[in-house]
Amino acid sequence: MRRLRITIVILFVLSGIAFIGYNIANRILSDHTPPVITSDSDTISVSVAAEDSELLAGLTATDNKDGDITDSIRISSMSNFTEPGKRTISYAVFDSSNQAATLTRNLEYTDYVSPKIHQTQPLRFSLNEMDDANLAENMTAEDCIDGDITKQIRVSFGDVYISTAGSYTITVQVSNSAGDTCSVPVDVTVTDPTDSAEREKYYPVLSEYIAYTDAGVPIDPAAFLIGLERNETQYLFDTDAELMPAGKESVVIAGAVDYNTPGTYTLEYQFANADGVTAVTKLAVVVR
DSSP states (O other), rough: HHHHHHHHHHHHHHHHHHHHHHHHHHHSSSSSOOOOOSSSSSSEEOOTTOOOHTTTTTTEEEETEEOOOGGGOEEEOOOOOOOTTEEEEEEEEEOOOEEEEEEEEEEEEOOOOOOOOESSSEEEEEEEEGGGTTTTTEEEETTTTTOOOGGOEEEETTTOOSSSSSSEEEEEEOOTTTTTTEEEEEEEEETTTTTTGGGGGOEEESSSEEEEETOOOOOOOOGGEEEEEEEEEEEETTTTHHHHOOOGOOOOEEOOOOOOEEEEEEEEEEEOTTTTOOEEEEEEEEEO
């Protein structure tokens, strides 16, 4: 019996020694050195349509045990824009021991264009229509990264409260997935259906009600003027000249745009009929 106890104790001691030895050896032999990612540049410039292979260009990854593991580098995240067309991109790589390395560098898009909102019809409603009016109904939005983002358009009235006929300014805006926002103040005309003078107005009709241009590049405001509208019926200069009270030259374009300073400006297209009743349509000009 005594021999059995001694044997058990010896086996227990030997097992403990083996366990300790195994852990010591495992610690000595285990890989505790993470891999390393290097880049040939702090900034990468690519098209917005660049493939992952282009976004990974100029990177290498090495590991003390696995050697060259460049092919294992993956894109882990991209930040929102720090300014339009510029963001940071982060990468990660793991070695066979699940040790990780990360690297972040700057990313610049060579052909980036901020999102745009397009408006194809004027925001003109009678007082009776305002409660049910969908102000974004005739608007679309496009983005070079996300494509069609029309559903992301938001309308803000700010402090504007519409209760009487007149001209009001609201803001429409849209943002892309990188956090770049297009925000444009636009005009809403509210008419009084009981006003007899309103029925005699000819509103200038435009091809677009929001125009975009780069700083230093003027636009031709007259190029947007395509016709006149009376009582919700549009007459185009090119096809309905005989039905109009006057020609394109009778529309006065007022307002100024500083094409050297980014911002949003307003041009007014004014037309007065034979009785001197004037109708005004506004064009928002966005200089970027």
